[in-house]
Amino acid sequence: MVRFEDLALFVRTAACGSFSKAARDADLLPGQVSAAIMRLERDLEVRLFARSTRSLRLTDEGERYLPYAKEVIDLLHAGRDELRQDDEALAGTLFIAAPSDLGRNVLLPLLGQFRGAHPRLELRLQLSDQVADVFRDPVDVAIRYGTDADASFVALPLAPGNRRVLVASPGYLEQCGMPASLDDLRNHSCLLWQLHGRLYDKWRFPVAGAKAGRTVQVRGALASDDADVVRRWAVAGEGIAYKSSIDVRADVAAGRLVVLLPEQPGEPAPLHLICPHRRQFSPAVRQLHAFLLERLRQ
Numbered sequence: 001m002v003r004f005e006d007l008a009l010f011v012r013t014a015a016c017g018s019f020s021k022a023a024r025d026a027d028l029l030p031g032q033v034s035a036a037i038m039r040l041e042r043d044l045e046v047r048l049f050a051r052s053t054r055s056l057r058l059t060d061e062g063e064r065y066l067p068y069a070k071e072v073i074d075l076l077h078a079g080r081d082e083l084r085q086d087d088e089a090l091a092g093t094l095f096i097a098a099p100s101d102l103g104r105n106v107l108l109p110l111l112g113q114f115r116g117a118h119p120r121l122e123l124r125l126q127l128s129d130q131v132a133d134v135f136r137d138p139v140d141v142a143i144r145y146g147t148d149a150d151a152s153f154v155a156l157p158l159a160p161g162n163r164r165v166l167v168a169s170p171g172y173l174e175q176c177g178m179p180a181s182l183d184d185l186r187n188h189s190c191l192l193w194q195l196h197g198r199l200y201d202k203w204r205f206p207v208a209g210a211k212a213g214r215t216v217q218v219r220g221a222l223a224s225d226d227a228d229v230v231r232r233w234a235v236a237g238e239g240i241a242y243k244s245s246i247d248v249r250a251d252v253a254a255g256r257l258v259v260l261l262p263e264q265p266g267e268p269a270p271l272h273l274i275c276p277h278r279r280q281f282s283p284a285v286r287q288l289h290a291f292l293l294e295r296l297r298q
Contacts (some may be wrong), residue, residue, distance in 0.1 A: 001043065001217075002044070003036075003039070003043075004073075004076065005036065006036040006037070006040040007040065007069050008073055008085055009022060009028075009033050009036045009040075010037060010040055010069055011020070011036065011064075011066065011069050011070055011073060012025055012026060012138050013037060013049070014058055014062070014066055015138045016138060017056060017057075018056050019033045019034050019037070019056065025138050033265040037045055037049060044065070046059075046061040046062075046065070047059050047061060047062070048062035048065065050059060050135050050264065056182060066198075089104055089120055090118040090120060090121040090287060091120040091121060092121065092122070092125070092282075093121075094121060094122070094123055094140050094141070094282075094284045094288065095124045095138060095140045095141075095248070096111075096123060096124065096126065096141055096142070096143065096288075097126045097127075097128070097139040097141070098127055098143040099227060100125070100127050100129050100226050100227050100228045101226075101230075101231050101243075101247045102143065102244070102246065102247055102271075103125065103127040103143075104127065104228055105231075105250065106247065107125075107143065110291070110292060111125065113295075114287075114288060114291050114292075117291075118284075120288075121141040126139060128258065129193075129194065129225060129226060130196075134140045137205070140275075140282075140284075140285065141274060141275050141285055142273075142274040143271065143272070143274070143292075144271070144274050145244060145269045145270070145271055145272075146269065152272050153275060153276050154274070154276070155272040155274055156273045156275065156276045157270065157271075157272055157293070158273055158289070158292050158293055158296050159246060159270065159271040159297075160271075162245055162268070162269050162270055162271050163245055163265060163266040163267065163269055164242050164243060164244055164245065164266035164267045164269050165242075165243060165244075165245045165248065165259050165260075165266050166179075166185075166240060166241075166264075166266065167234055167242075167248050167252065167257040167258065167260065167263055168237075168239065168241070168257065168260060169234060169235055169236070169256060170232075172238070172239060172240070175237070176188060176189070178260065179240070179260055179261065179293060182205060182214060182264065184217050185203070185216050185240065186216070186219070188218075188239065188240050189221065189240065190219060190220040190239055190240050190241075190242075191222050191223075191233045191240065191241040192218070192220050192222065192223035192224075192230070193222055193223065193225070193230055194223045194225050195225055195254060197237075198297065199223055201217065201218055201220075202215050202216070202217055202218075203215070203216050203218055204264065205240050205264060205265070206265050206266075206268075211219060220242075222238055227243070230243070231243060233246060234248075234257060235251055235257060240260065242266070242298075244269045244271075245266070245269075246271065246296070271290050273285075
């Protein structure tokens with residue numbers, strides 16, 4: 001008979017791509033994960049993974065079996081959560097993925113408050129500016145900027161009206177001057193974000209009456225794949241950044257950064273809590289969403 005624990009480790013190993021990573025996530029030894037996979041393969045009488053000394057990949061049978069394994073686990077979790085509907089004390093473990101800047105400077109204290117209200121709940125926070133795949137990565141929810149109308153996941157709004165803003169430090173503006181228009185950005189040092197080798201040096205702005213808006217080609221000597229580094233460079237006076245207003249709100253309030261061209265609206269950057277499907281709306285996910293929604297409104 002297939003064991004639930006073995007099934008869960010199979011799904012986690014498929015997401016992590018190695019026994020050692022899956023073992024770290026599950027707080028087990030790699031040998032224990034390997035034994036669970038071998039036991040599952042023996043129960044199913046198929047080979048789920050093709051193994052070599054340097055790689056681990058799903059076989060064709062493993063690829064076909066994976067969605068069924070995920071569905072079984074989701075159904076069991078949904079049944080467990082249904083039984084806990086009336087239990088106000090949240091328990092278990094919640095895996096959360098979030099962008100680096102937002103996670104460190106906005107979510108970290110909020111998650112501390114949430115955890116304080118639910119001491120039996122364990123939180124696992126994964127910070128990265130690479131977009132988490134909520135279907136394959138070992139996360140329960142992801143907090144993400146932007147929208148995707150064609151996505152198959154469920155997006156719960158956290159800050160639907162959030163936009164990007166141009167910011168720079170008072171020191172930079174004293175030395176280099178305040179840009180008077182979007183065209184002036186070409187004459188300034190702009191702080192750039194990059195991901196997977198792509199440099200985001202074309203900044204987009206809405207324009208009234210123009211569906212496509214306005215794109216400004218900018219340049220700068222500094223770029224990073226960590227959005228928090230870009231914000232820190234701006235605070236240090238290294239140039240102009242184009243950031244989510246949520247990420248720089250505290251810096252603006254403290255006078256460390258100044259909003260530039262405030263009459264020019266920035267590109268929309270709505271913030272959502274992403275969940276693979278509604279069956280994963282556990283009490284912990286629902287309460288976390290309600291908590292963050294209220295705090296971010298404030």
